[in-house]
Amino acid sequence: MADLATPSAAAITTMDANADTAATSKAGVSKPDRPDxxxxxxxxxxxxxxxxxxxxxxxxxxxxxxxxQPNKDSPVAKRRAELIEERNKIKQLQQSGKSSRGQVMDRIKRLDDQLKTHITEQKTAKGRVPFKSAEEVQQQIDRLQKQVDAATMKLVDEKKTLAEISNLNKQKKSFGSIDDIQKKIDKVKAQIAEEKKSLDDPESRALSDRYTAISSELDTIKSEQDDVYKxxxxxxxxxxxxxxxxxxxxxxxxxxxxxxxxxxxxxxxxxxxxxxxxxxxxxxxxxxxxxxxxxxxxxxxxxxASSPAYQDEILTAQGLIRYFDPSSAEAKAASGPGKFAATASRTVDDSGLKGTRLAKKGDDEEDYFVGGGGKKKKGKKGRDSPASSSEKFNLSIGVIEELAKVGVEPPMNQGDVPAVVEKLKEKLQKWKDDQDRKTKENVAKAELEIKKLEAEAQSEVNGASEGKSTETARKPATRLQGVNGQADAGAELKQEKDAVADASEELSKAKIEDSQ
CATH class of the missing domain: 1.20.58 (Methane Monooxygenase Hydroxylase; Chain G, domain 1)
Structure with a gap:
């Protein structure tokens, strides 16, 4: 039977590409470009x-x-509110220390008044004396005294000079009170400086600086708001x-x-x-x-299945009968002319021929038994029949195998041959009688198996149409698959042949079991 050819994987790929182009062209859809x-x-x-x-x-x-815009939730509005709150806190801190600071300021004010009084007294005292210091007065007194001691002056001038010296001595004494006033002034200034030191602490200065910075930032925000609002x-x-x-x-x-x-x-x-x-x-x-x-x-x-049942067994049994019993009907039928043998159209009269008749090739040759599957070797070594001697009874391996094939024990000696022939005839008759029934049974089994295979194939098609994977034994293994995941055609064909061989083997086994 001819095998159904399957396309190769390369051919399938080429056909797929052509099918895609043809299908899309037929549908009127052009292939879009891949976006870059x-x-x-x-x-x-x-x-x-x-x-x-x-x-x-x-x-x-x-x-x-x-x-x-006046928006309380804006970042600028929030920042402005924070600055105002911080400035108010600084004011509260400064207000809490205002009482103690006021006392200090009062003392500073009183000391300042004293300082002003002493300065006024000093200015008044210095205004009465034309000299700046007691040293200048003493220098003037010494100069006038030298003139008097020189006795070069007139009496009137000398009296005036002495009177002036007396007056200068009085003025020199007034410079002592001016120095005392200066000491008082210095003392008051030192007290004022001490009081101011108590006011000028780092914490108060930091608060004051922060207050100034906050006020400056608030002024900047207000200026920006005014500009933006315009x-x-x-x-x-x-x-x-x-x-x-x-x-x-x-x-x-x-x-x-x-x-x-x-x-x-x-x-x-x-x-x-x-x-x-x-x-x-x-x-x-x-x-x-x-x-x-x-x-x-x-x-x-x-x-x-339609071939006659027990055909191999019948042929094997007939061959064995001919082998063991050459005088049987089977042997005579096999050795005689066939049903369709040609007959001679004329007869040659050899009465007038003289001399020795030449033997035809094969006249002296004898054949071994041919069972179901082999021939006996020709030649001198095969001329002696296996049943020629009771002492020497040998069977070829082929005969033993044929006996085993039909389920008959081989004879041990020449005396067992008739019993073996009878068993073979019984089995032969049994197979011939049961041949028609068994043939019909085999056909029915084959038809049932074919229906089963068709049902499985239909279920596979239905499962595939529903999008389900229906892997069955008909699909080749992964290692036998070709490119792109497609099944290799040779692998599937080989698997189909194996399936046919397995089915044939099962049928032959069924035949032998029925014969036994």
Whole structure:
């Protein structure tokens, strides 16, 4: 029986590609281009960069608006409230130390009044004397005294000079009171400095500096609010423009993404559809091939089952009978002319021929028994019959195997041969009588098995249509599969042949069991 040819893996791949192109062309769908991912990333990065720039400008505009508008939740308003609260706390701290500071200030004020009084007295005392110090007065006294001691002056002038010297001595004594006043002034100044030191502590100075800084920052915030408030309308217009620009940039980003992913989905859908078409075509081809193979297997099974039952056993038994009993009817039928043997159309009269007749080739040769599967060797060594002597009784291996095939014990000597022949005749008659029944039974079994295989094939098809994987023994192993996960054609064909051989072997075993 001819084997059903299967296409190779390379041929299947080529046919798949052609099928994809033909199917898509027939459907009127052109193959879309694969989107360029690098170009998409560059365009998207540029669009996102422009969008981020607009968003930064929106944040700056929002900050200015919050600064201008009275909003308690704005960062500027919160900062201003924090500064005012901190300044009030500093005022409270300064107010708590105001009483002790006031006492110090009162003492400083009294000391300052004393200082002013002493300074006034000193100025008054210095105003009475034309000299700046007692040394100058003493120098003037010494100069006038030298003039008097020289006795060169007139009496009137000398009296005036002595009177002046007496007056200068009085003025010299007044400088002592001026020095005392200066000492008092220095003492009061030292007391005032001590009192001021008690007021000038680091904590108070730090509070005062912080108070000044807070006031300066509050003034700056107020100035900025005033400037921004003046341009509030322009800021609102800018906010509207920035919002429109931001929406446009955002839409650009969305358009780039939508275009890329739409092209990507279209390409993926095309690939998916092409894959589906390819798989459907492969499945159709595979189903057609498997259906043809099933038909061939069914035909082979029916042919094997329709052949006469026990045919091998009958032929083997007849051969053994001819071998052990050459005078039997089977031997005579085998040695006589066949049913369709040709008859001589004329007879040659050899009465007038003289001389020695030449022997034909094979006249002196004898044949060994041919059972079901072998011939006896020709020649001188095979001329002696196995049953020629009771002392020497030998059987060839082929005869023993044929006896074992039909389930008959081989004879041990010449005396066992008749019993063996009878057993063979009994089995032969039994097989002939039961041949028709057994043949019909084999045909029924084959038909039942074919129906079972067809039912299994149909269940596989139904399971595959539901998207379920129905792996059966008909599928080759992974190691026998070809490229792209497709089953190798030779592997499947070999597996089908093995299945046919297994079925034939089971039928032959059933025949032998029934014969026994």
């Amino acid at each position: 991912e690098e170009s998409f990333k560059k365009a998207l990065a540029q669009a996102e960069k422009e969008l981020a720039s607009v968003q930064e400008r929106q944040k700056a505009n929002k900050s200015k608006l919050e600064l201008a 341009s509030l309308n322009s800021l609102r217009d800018e906010r509207s423009k920035l919002h429109e620009e931001q929406q446009g940039k955002y839409q650009s980003v969305r358009d780039i993404k939508d275009k890329y992913y739409a092209a990507k989905r279209a390409f993926a859908e095309y690939e998916k559809e092409a894959y589906r078409i390819r798989k459907e075509k492969q499945k159709a081809e595979r189903d057609a091939w498997e259906q043809g193979k099933r038909k061939q297997v069914a035909q082979q099974k029916l042919e094997d």
